[in-house]
Amino acid sequence: xEPVQTNAFRNYQGGYFRALITPEQTxxxxxxxxxxxxxxxxxxxxxxxNEDEAFYLVEGRMxxxxxxxxxxxxxxxxxFAPRNTPHAFxxxxxxxxxxxxxxxxxxxxxxxxxxxxxxxxxxxxxxAPAPDMEAVARMVQAITKTYHVQFLETK
Numbered sequence: 001x002e003p004v005q006t007n008a009f010r011n012y013q014g015g016y017f018r019a020l021i022t023p024e025q026t027x028x029x030x031x032x033x034x035x036x037x038x039x040x041x042x043x044x045x046x047x048x049x050n051e052d053e054a055f056y057l058v059e060g061r062m063x064x065x066x067x068x069x070x071x072x073x074x075x076x077x078x079x080f081a082p083r084n085t086p087h088a089f090x091x092x093x094x095x096x097x098x099x100x101x102x103x104x105x106x107x108x109x110x111x112x113x114x115x116x117x118x119x120x121x122x123x124x125x126x127x128a129p130a131p132d133m134e135a136v137a138r139m140v141q142a143i144t145k146t147y148h149v150q151f152l153e154t155k
Contacts, residue, residue, distance in 0.1 A: 009118035012111060013041035015095070016122040019112075023105030031105030034058070036097045038124050045088040049148040052103050053081045055089065060096030064089040086152055095124055110147050114139050 009018045015037035023031045045065065055064060056078040064071050064079050066087045071079055081087040102108055114135075143149045 009122040010112065010115035011118055011122075012037075012115040014038045014125040015041055016118055016124075017111060017115065019108060020099070021105075023108050026105060028104050028106060030101060030103045031108035033100045033102070033108060033111060034097065035100060036095060036122070036124065037091060038095050039091040039093065042090055043088060044151050045086050045153040047086050047150045047152065048081075048083050048107070049150070050083060050104065051107050052083050053087070054101040055079050055081070056099040056101075058097040058099060060091060060093035060098075062089050062091055062093075062096050062098070088153075107147050107149070110143055113142060 009016045012035070015035065017033050017035045019031065019033050021030065021032040023029075055062075055073070057073045057075050059075050061075075062073045064073055064081075064087070066079065066081045067085050072092070073079060140151070144151070
């Protein structure tokens, strides 16, 4: 088995990510993605029909809601969010770096579909881009229809 190229960073939601393990390498059993995101790049409360997720916080501080319980994660701590359980996270520091384990790995396709390759050194965007409502509509349609994720709140 070939190791993944871990220098293939992609721009996403004002931050960036790289796939450490892709679904293609695991026959879709899982994906492991390292995200570095700014505060404000979090998804609203949502439910995955098909995937379990685990979050390991590398740097920063986050509040993670799973079901009715909210937990503050510090660097070095992890949390599991089972499928069919409402969950969301909020970045409490300026930025956060986290590992996201997705099982099975299908949902990783969403992040690749709605990101772009990083040219040069990956960086957090210092300016919030103007929202592209057509792009947001395409993202919502893809995540609900293709990836079977239901948003329970909107931001």
